[in-house]
Amino acid sequence: MSVLNSDAEALLRERLQTHELRVTPNRLSVFRALLQSARPLSVPELATHLSDDGLSVPTLYRIVEVFSAIGVTHPVLVDHQSVGYELREPFRSHHDHLVCTGCGRVVDLYNCDLTEAMAQLGRxxxxxxxxxxxxxxxxxxxxAAASQVGTARG
Amino acid sequence: MSVLNSDAEALLRERLQTHELRVTPNRLSVFRALLQSARPLSVPELATHLSDDGLSVPTLYRIVEVFSAIGVTHPVLVDHQSVGYELREPFRSHHDHLVCTGCGRVVDLYNCDLTEAMAQLGRxxxxxxxxxxxxxxxxxxxxAAASQVGTARG
DNA sequence: CCGCACATGAAAATAAATTGCATGTGCAGT
DNA sequence: ACTGCACATGCAATTTATTTTCATGTGCGG
Structure with a gap:
């Protein structure tokens, strides 16, 4: 990960304060849930994970909205169908996604060297x-490996 | 566009038949709506566009599901919130999206030369x-141009 | 420690997506 | 061209997701 867990919350506080938003237990709960999750979480999933903490569903929608607005999270398409949220840099190192058409898994790709290509596309x-x-x-x-089995040459 | 409109439907027929799926008026209607649209359409939007044709909402969900399964369409995140569907190659030339943080518009980027970079990332x-x-x-x-106004040097 | 503005919960309303089932229809085989 | 079957569809109902309203709670500046 990009920042130590212990520093992540301090960074979140700072980010919130910059935008004149308050640091609340609910926001910290959602942040921690996303920090611990290996994959993007949808609001209903967050609701399940955080049911103990008693966060209401409307609050979850409001929090992910706020987080995305200030760049803490960004929405991603999960399962080709629903929207999930995951932490952005510097809370989580940048990565891209491979959606496997074989098994449906979403694989994170970290050794992405596309920044310059993206910048050029922008220019x-x-x-x-x-x-x-x-x-x-x-x-x-x-x-990919499995598909090789029984295949003479690709 | 990648294929002539007149050929596009023939290609769709072929694609459907390859997968042992039927060519139906409803599927053609959805296909034409996507072909004419400049941007991805969500199911509710398709429902609005095609209300005259009497397509039911469940049918629309089933059709975009089929289309995505056979590679005719793919889902994209629209407005950072809802899922829309757009035609893939060869029905529509490949392009990427810029979501403008200024005005919220989604701009299609066509001169994308990332194929090799993507292939490398895959390797x-x-x-x-x-x-x-x-x-x-x-x-x-x-x-971007507007943000330059009043800015001394970037 | 006070007070105000923001944050939240609860409930309800709205919208979106899914399911079951009976009917309709494309199309393969004749 | 005709027939039959399996797939496609509509309808109605259900479930799930999202948004709105408003009263209450609370972070945090002063």
Whole structure:
């Protein structure tokens, strides 16, 4: 991860305060849930995870909205169907996603060296790019390997 | 566009038949609506557009599901919130999206030269990539230009 | 420690997505 | 062209997701 867990909350506090938003137990709960999760979480999923803490569903929607507005999270398409939220940099190191057409898994790809390519794409279109999100579709390492079995040459 | 409109439907027929699915008026209606739309359409939007044709909402869900399963469409995140569907190659030339943080518009980027970078990313992870979808976040050409006004040097 | 503005919960309303089942229809086989 | 079957569809109902309203609670500046 990009920042120590112990520092992450301090960074969140700072980020919230910059935007004149309050540091509340609910916001910290959602933040911790996202920090601990290996994958993006939808609001209904967050509701399940945080049912003990008694967070109401409307509050969850409001929190992920706030988090996304101030760049703490960003929404991603999960299962090709529902919207999940995951932490952005610097809370979580940047990565892209491979949606495996074989097993349906979403694999995080970390060794992504697309920043310059993205910047160029932006320049070509007179845009100012500050964030990119790539979704690849194909076969994950496991499924790609499995598909080799019984195949003479690809 | 990648294929002539007149050929597009023939290609759709072929694609459906390959998968042993039927060519129906409803499927053609949805296909035409997507072909004519400049942007991804959600199911509720499709329902509005096609209310005259009398397509029921459940049918629309089933059709976009089928279309996505056979690679005719793919889902994209619209407005950071809802899922829309747009035609894939060869029905529509490949492009990526810039979500403008200034005005909220989604701009299509066509001069995308990321295929090789994507392929490399796939190789690095032992994956077999056959499609990529990039979502950039930043300022579109208009908003970027506007932000220059009153700025001494960037 | 006070007070105000923001944050939250509860309940309700709205919208979106799914399911079951009976009917309709594309299309393969004749 | 005709027939039959399996797939496609509509309808109604259900479930799930999301938004809104408003009264209450609470972080945090002064």
């Amino acid at each position: 070509d279109n007179q845009c100012r790019v500050n964030f990119h999100q790539v979704e690849l579709h194909g076969l994950c390492a496991d499924c | 690095d992870n032992q994956c077999r990539v056959n499609f990529h979808q990039v979502e950039l976040h930043g300022l579109c050409a208009d908003c």
